[in-house]
Amino acid sequence: MSAVTASQMRQLEDQAFSRGIEAGSLMDEAGKGLARWLLDHFPQPGRAIAFIGKGKNGGDALVVLDQLRRAGWTIALRASHPTHEWTTLARQRLRRLGIEPDQGLPAGPGPLILLDGLLGIGARGALREPLDALAEEMSRLRNQAGGIVVAIDLPSGLNADDGSSGGLVADITLTLGAPKIGLLQDVAARYCGRLGLIPLAGLPMPDQPGLELTTPALLSHLSTPRPHDFHKGDAGRVRILAGSPGMSGAATLASHGALRAGAGLITLFLDPENPATPLPEVMTKRLSKRIPALFEDRCDARVIGPGLGRLTAPQAEALLEGLAQDTTPTVLDADALNLLAGSDRLDLLRSHHLITPHPGEFARLAPDLAGLLREEAATRFVDRHPCTLLLKGTRTLIATAGRNPRINPTGHAGMASGGQGDVLSGVCGALLAGGLCPLDAGSWAAWLCGRAAERAITHGGESEESCTATHTIDHLGGAFRDWREQRR
Ligand SMILES: NC(=O)C1=CN([C@@H]2O[C@H](COP(=O)(O)OP(=O)(O)OC[C@H]3O[C@@H](n4cnc5c(N)ncnc54)[C@H](O)[C@@H]3O)[C@@H](O)[C@H]2O)[C@@H](O)CC1
Ligand SMILES: [K+]
Missing domain, CATH: 3.40.1190.20 (Ribokinase)
Structure with a gap:
C-alpha cells in the first residue's frame, strides 16, 4: 500500500460508505486502533489530554480517551467549540465518555500524552482561531511539562498533500487507513515525528505506485x-x-x-x-x-x-x-x-x-x-x-x-x-x-x-x-x- 492524497482518502471513505460501512463504526475502529498503538508504545499507564476540534478528527480522540481510561489512564479534555457545534458522531462519543471539557491538568505518574484531535483531513489552510489557542497550549505543555504530542491522522495545520506546515509540532503521528502523502515529504519530518499507521479493516486501500511506509502490517511476509x-x-x-x-x-x-x-x-x-x-x-x-x-x-x-x-x-x-x-x-x-x-x-x-x-x-x-x-x-x-x-x-x-x-x-x-x-x-x-x-x-x-x-x-x-x-x-x-x- 502506498500513500494517498486527502481527496483520494475521501473517495475511499465514500466508497466504503456506499458499501454500507458506517462512519461511526469507522471512527470507533480508528479510535480503538489508535489506543492499542499507544498502550503498546507506553507500557506504564499515564495521563492523556485530548484537544479536539468540531470535526471527526476530534471524535477519534474521544474514542481514544475512552480506551485509555479503561486501561487505567487518567484523562482530560479541551475543546475548541461548544458541543452543539460538533458533529453528531463526536457528540455521541462525548456522551459515552461522560466527562466535560475543563482546564485542569490531570494528576498522577506516567507519560503525559497530548492528543491532537483538532484537525484531520478536513483542514483547510493554516490553523485559525479558536483552534490555534489549543495548539499553543499543547506546544507549551510539550516544551515545559514533558508532554508528548500525538497527532491523530496528521498534525493539525499540516497540509496532507504537500507536507507544508505552519502548525503544530508532533512527537508521534498516527495516520489512519493509509499514510497521507504530505506526511512522507522531507519537509514534514520535523512536524510529524515518529509515524505510525493504523490500518482500518473497513477501509481497505488499493495498491498503487509511490512511496511506501515500512510497517509490520504491510510487510508481514x-x-x-x-x-x-x-x-x-x-x-x-x-x-x-x-x-x-x-x-x-x-x-x-x-x-x-x-x-x-x-x-x-x-x-x-x-x-x-x-x-x-x-x-x-x-x-x-x-x-x-x-x-x-x-x-x-x-x-x-x-x-x-x-x-x-x-x-x-x-x-x-x-x-x-x-x-x-x-x-x-x-x-x-x-x-x-x-x-x-x-x-x-x-x-x-x-x-x-x-x-x-x-x-x-x-x-x-x-x-x-x-x-x-x-x-x-x-x-x-x-x-x-x-x-x-x-x-x-x-x-x-x-x-x-x-x-x-x-x-x-x-x-x-x-x-x-x-x-x-x-x-x-x-x-x-x-x-x-x-x-x-x-x-x-x-x-x-x-x-x-x-x-x-x-x-x-x-x-x-x-x-x-x-x-x-x-x-x-x-x-x-x-x-x-x-x-x-x-x-x-
Ligand atoms: N471520514 C471517515 O469515515 C473517517 C474519518 N476519520 C477522521 O475524521 C477526520 C476528518 O474529519 P472531518 O472531515 O470531520 O474534518 P476534521 O476533523 O479534519 O475538521 C473539519 C472541521 O474543521 C474546521 N476547519 C477546517 N480547516 C480549519 C482551519 N484551518 N482552522 C480552523 N478550523 C478549520 C472545518 O470548518 C470543520 O468544521 C480524519 O482526519 C480522521 O481523523 C476517522 O474517524 C476514520 C473514519
Ligand atoms: K490531528
Whole structure:
C-alpha cells in the first residue's frame, strides 16, 4: 500500500460508505486502533489530554480517551467549540465518555500524552482561531511539562498533500487507513515525528505506485517462525570486514548487530592492530595484508566497510577485485563506499549489493544528486546503479529499481550518535544471510534498529540523550517481538 492524497482518502471513505460501512463504526475502529498503538508504545499507564476540534478528527480522540481510561489512564479534555457545534458522531462519543471539557491538568505518574484531535483531513489552510489557542497550549505543555504530542491522522495545520506546515509540532503521528502523502515529504519530518499507521479493516486501500511506509502490517511476509529443526547453517553465515585501530568499536558493534539479528555463524576479519573485543560467539580472523581471505570461503552474506578506515593501495585494489568477482549478497557501508567513490568504481555495484550510506557518504557517491529531495535522489541513484540503496537519515529510505521506494517510520533523534550505523550494517548482514532480498533486508533492518532504540527509552529507562548503539543492540529482541505481533 502506498500513500494517498486527502481527496483520494475521501473517495475511499465514500466508497466504503456506499458499501454500507458506517462512519461511526469507522471512527470507533480508528479510535480503538489508535489506543492499542499507544498502550503498546507506553507500557506504564499515564495521563492523556485530548484537544479536539468540531470535526471527526476530534471524535477519534474521544474514542481514544475512552480506551485509555479503561486501561487505567487518567484523562482530560479541551475543546475548541461548544458541543452543539460538533458533529453528531463526536457528540455521541462525548456522551459515552461522560466527562466535560475543563482546564485542569490531570494528576498522577506516567507519560503525559497530548492528543491532537483538532484537525484531520478536513483542514483547510493554516490553523485559525479558536483552534490555534489549543495548539499553543499543547506546544507549551510539550516544551515545559514533558508532554508528548500525538497527532491523530496528521498534525493539525499540516497540509496532507504537500507536507507544508505552519502548525503544530508532533512527537508521534498516527495516520489512519493509509499514510497521507504530505506526511512522507522531507519537509514534514520535523512536524510529524515518529509515524505510525493504523490500518482500518473497513477501509481497505488499493495498491498503487509511490512511496511506501515500512510497517509490520504491510510487510508481514518478512518474518515467519523458524521450523523446530532449524540449525545454524539455516540461520546463515556472515563474514564481516570492519574496524581499524582507531575505530575498533565499529567491528564489535557490527558483529554484535549481526549476532543479535539471528545470524548463525559470524566471522569477523580484523586488522592485526585492532584491539576490538567481540563477543565469544563471534569468530575472528586476523586479516594481515591479505584481503582476498575475506572472499575465499563460501558464506551467505558479507558486510564490508564500517570503521574500516583507509586501506593501503594493495588492499584497496584487492578489495575492489574481490567485489568484482563475488556474487554473495553484500552490505557495503562507510569506508567501502568511500573507496568506491574515491576510486570511481561505482560500476561494481550489482543487484546483490545493499549499500548503506549516510547523507555525507551519499554525496560522495553521487554529488549531482545530493541536493535533491531524498526520494528523488534515491530513485535516480538506483536507476543508474543496479543495487539497493538504504539512505540513512531522519527517515531512512530504501530504494531499488522497479519497486516502490520504502520509508522507515521508526527511531528517534537519540539515534544521532556514533555506532548506530555499524549496528545497522550488521543487522542488514544477518537478514541477507537469512535469505531476504536486499530491499526486504534493508527495510526490515532499519525498522528493527529504530524500534529497538525506541524501546530503549519506553521500556529501558533511557532518554534521547543517553541512548547509545549498545542500547539498540540490547533491545533488538523486543523489536523482533513487536514486528511478529504486528505492533506499530
Ligand atoms: N471520514 C471517515 O469515515 C473517517 C474519518 N476519520 C477522521 O475524521 C477526520 C476528518 O474529519 P472531518 O472531515 O470531520 O474534518 P476534521 O476533523 O479534519 O475538521 C473539519 C472541521 O474543521 C474546521 N476547519 C477546517 N480547516 C480549519 C482551519 N484551518 N482552522 C480552523 N478550523 C478549520 C472545518 O470548518 C470543520 O468544521 C480524519 O482526519 C480522521 O481523523 C476517522 O474517524 C476514520 C473514519
Ligand atoms: K490531528
